[in-house]
Amino acid sequence: MQPDYLAASLNSPLFKDIDEGDILHVLQCLDFQIEHYKKNDYVVRLDTPFDGVKILLAGEVAIVKETKSGTRVIVNAFKPGATFGEVLAFCGEKIWTAAAQAMSDSTVMTIHPEKILTMCQRGCRYHQRILVNLVLLVSHKANILSRKVDYLSLKSINGKLSRYLLEQYKLSDNMTFKLPMNRVELADFLNVSRPSMSRELCKMRDRGIIEFYKESVRIIDLKALEALLED
Amino acid sequence: MQPDYLAASLNSPLFKDIDEGDILHVLQCLDFQIEHYKKNDYVVRLDTPFDGVKILLAGEVAIVKETKSGTRVIVNAFKPGATFGEVLAFCGEKIWTAAAQAMSDSTVMTIHPEKILTMCQRGCRYHQRILVNLVLLVSHKANILSRKVDYLSLKSINGKLSRYLLEQYKLSDNMTFKLPMNRVELADFLNVSRPSMSRELCKMRDRGIIEFYKESVRIIDLKALEALLED
DNA sequence: TAAATCCAGTATCCCAGGATACAGAAGGAG
DNA sequence: CTCCTTCTGTATCCTGGGATACTGGATTTA
Numbered sequence: 001m002q003p004d005y006l007a008a009s010l011n012s013p014l015f016k017d018i019d020e021g022d023i024l025h026v027l028q029c030l031d032f033q034i035e036h037y038k039k040n041d042y043v044v045r046l047d048t049p050f051d052g053v054k055i056l057l058a059g060e061v062a063i064v065k066e067t068k069s070g071t072r073v074i075v076n077a078f079k080p081g082a083t084f085g086e087v088l089a090f091c092g093e094k095i096w097t098a099a100a101q102a103m104s105d106s107t108v109m110t111i112h113p114e115k116i117l118t119m120c121q122r123g124c125r126y127h128q129r130i131l132v133n134l135v136l137l138v139s140h141k142a143n144i145l146s147r148k149v150d151y152l153s154l155k156s157i158n159g160k161l162s163r164y165l166l167e168q169y170k171l172s173d174n175m176t177f178k179l180p181m182n183r184v185e186l187a188d189f190l191n192v193s194r195p196s197m198s199r200e201l202c203k204m205r206d207r208g209i210i211e212f213y214k215e216s217v218r219i220i221d222l223k224a225l226e227a228l229l230e231d
Numbered sequence: 232m233q234p235d236y237l238a239a240s241l242n243s244p245l246f247k248d249i250d251e252g253d254i255l256h257v258l259q260c261l262d263f264q265i266e267h268y269k270k271n272d273y274v275v276r277l278d279t280p281f282d283g284v285k286i287l288l289a290g291e292v293a294i295v296k297e298t299k300s301g302t303r304v305i306v307n308a309f310k311p312g313a314t315f316g317e318v319l320a321f322c323g324e325k326i327w328t329a330a331a332q333a334m335s336d337s338t339v340m341t342i343h344p345e346k347i348l349t350m351c352q353r354g355c356r357y358h359q360r361i362l363v364n365l366v367l368l369v370s371h372k373a374n375i376l377s378r379k380v381d382y383l384s385l386k387s388i389n390g391k392l393s394r395y396l397l398e399q400y401k402l403s404d405n406m407t408f409k410l411p412m413n414r415v416e417l418a419d420f421l422n423v424s425r426p427s428m429s430r431e432l433c434k435m436r437d438r439g440i441i442e443f444y445k446e447s448v449r450i451i452d453l454k455a456l457e458a459l460l461e462d
Numbered sequence: 463t464a465a466a467t468c469c470a471g472t473a474t475c476c477c478a479g480g481a482t483a484c485a486g487a488a489g490g491a492g
Numbered sequence: 493c494t495c496c497t498t499c500t501g502t503a504t505c506c507t508g509g510g511a512t513a514c515t516g517g518a519t520t521t522a
Contacts, residue, residue, distance in 0.1 A: 090370035139321035145376035152383035
C-alpha cells in the first residue's frame with residue numbers, strides 16, 4: 001500500500017475522524033482496487049454493471065449525463081476526496097445510471113459496498129464512525145439533489161435566477177458577490193438556454209434590481225429580487 | 232407506550248431487522264412525540280424550525296414543494312412506515328425546506344436525530360443496525376430525488392410522459408399497467424399543467440402509441456414511445 | 463334521486479422562452 | 493501586434509405549453 005494513497009484517502013469525508021492507523025486497517029478489510037485514468041477517459045460508463053463505490057484520490061472527475069440527441073451535460077464535478085456511486089450502492093442499483101469522465105488525469109479507488117455495511121460485526125470503533133460518515137455523506141448528496149429539484153421546479157427564468165442570486169447572497173452575506181460559474185454553466189445548471197438567461201439578467205439590471213460586471217454581481221433592490229421569486 | 236404505535240414503528244425501514252423488545256428500548260431512548268393530523272392538514276410547514284425526523288405511523292402524507300403563486304409539485308407520497316426529515320437532520324438544516332401535507336387522516340411520530348447518531352457510544356447491538364438502515368434509507372431517498380431531477384430536466388411534456396410511462400412499464404413488466412396517481416397528481420409530479428398533459432396524452436393515443444382508460448394504460452407502440460424520449 | 467363535488471378531456475388565446483445567428487469584448491498564443 | 497478563441501449580450505423569429513373556462517361523466521352525500 002503506497003502511502004500517497006493513504007494520505008489521499010484521509011481527505012475523504014468517508015474517513016473523517018478516523019485516524020491514520022485505522023484507515024490503513026479499514027482499507028485492508030475493504031478489498032479495494034486502484035485505477036488510473038487519462039484525461040477524457042471514462043471512469044464509469046452509462047448502463048454498465050455497477051462495480052463499487054468510487055473514491056477520487058487524485059485528479060478531477062465529472063458526472064456527465066448525455067441525451068440521445070448527443071448533448072452532454074456535466075451534472076457534477078468532483079475533486080480529490082469526493083466519493084461517487086455510494087447512492088447506487090446502497091439502494092441496490094445494478095448498473096451505473098450516469099457516466100463519469102476524467103476531466104484530467106485521475107486516480108480512483110474502488111471499494112465494495114457490502115463490506116462497508118457488514119465488515120465489523122465485532123464492532124470496531126471506526127466501523128461505527130464510517131457508518132455515521134456515510135449517513136452524513138449521503139444526506140449531503142440528497143440535500144444537493146433536493147436543491148436541484150427546487151430550481152428545476154420553478155417554471156420561469158426569473159424565478160430560477162432570483163432564487164439562485166438570493167442563495168449566493170446568503171452564502172456570501174454580502175450584496176456584492178462573485179458567481180462561481182460562467183454564463184454557459186449557470187444556464188445549464190438552471191436548465192435554461194443561455195441567451196434567454198442573459199436576456200432576463202439584463203432586464204433585471206435595466207429595472208434597477210441588480211448590477212453586474214462579468215462574474216461580479218451586486219444586488220441593488222433586495223425586495224424586488226425577492227418579489228421575483230413568486231413566479 | 233401504546234402497543235399500536237409500537238406495531239406501526241415495526242413497519243418502518245428505520246427499524247428493520249430490530250426485534251420488538253429492542254425497538255421499545257430504542258424508542259424510549261429517542262424522546263419521541265406522537266401527533267395526529269386531519270386530511271389536508273400540514274404536518275410540516277415550509278420555512279418553520281426543523282423539529283425532528285418524522286415517521287408516518289398511519290395515514291398518508293405527501294411532500295409538496297410550492298411556490299407562492301401556487302404551483303405545486305408532489306415530490307413524494309408516503310405510506311405508513313415511511314420516514315421524512317432525515318435528510319435535513321443529517322445535513323444540519325435548521326428549517327424545513329419543503330412542506331408535508333396529510334393526504335388523509337394521519338399519525339406521525341417525531342424523533343430527535345442527534346440521538347440516533349450518538350445514543351449508543353456503548354455500542355448496543357441495534358444501534359449499528361439503525362445506522363445501516365439509515366444509510367439504506369437516505370440512499371433510497373437520494374435515488375428518488377435523482378430520478379426526479381431526471382424528469383424535471385426534460386423540457387418537453389412528451390419527453391417526461393414517455394419516460395414516466397416507460398418506467399411504469401418496466402416496473403410492471405407488462406404492456407398494460409395502472410397509473411398510481413390521477414391526472415392532477417401526475418401533472419404535479421411531472422411539473423406540467425394538467426390540461427397540457429392531457430392534450431399530449433391524447434395525442435399519443437391518437438398517434439396509436441398508447442391506449443388508456445382511466446388509470447389503465449396500455450403501450451401499443453413501444454418503439455415510438457421510446458423515440459419520444461429524445462426530447 | 464337530486465344535488466354537490468370531483469375528475470378528465472377539449473378549445474381558445476397568447477406569451478415566455480428556445481433556437482439561431484451575429485457582434486463586440488477580453489484574453490491568450492505566437 | 494495580429495490572429496484566434498472564448499465569453500457575453502442582443503435581435504429576430506416562432507412554437508410549446510400555460511392559463512382559463514367549459515363540457516360531460518363519475519362518485520359521493522343527503
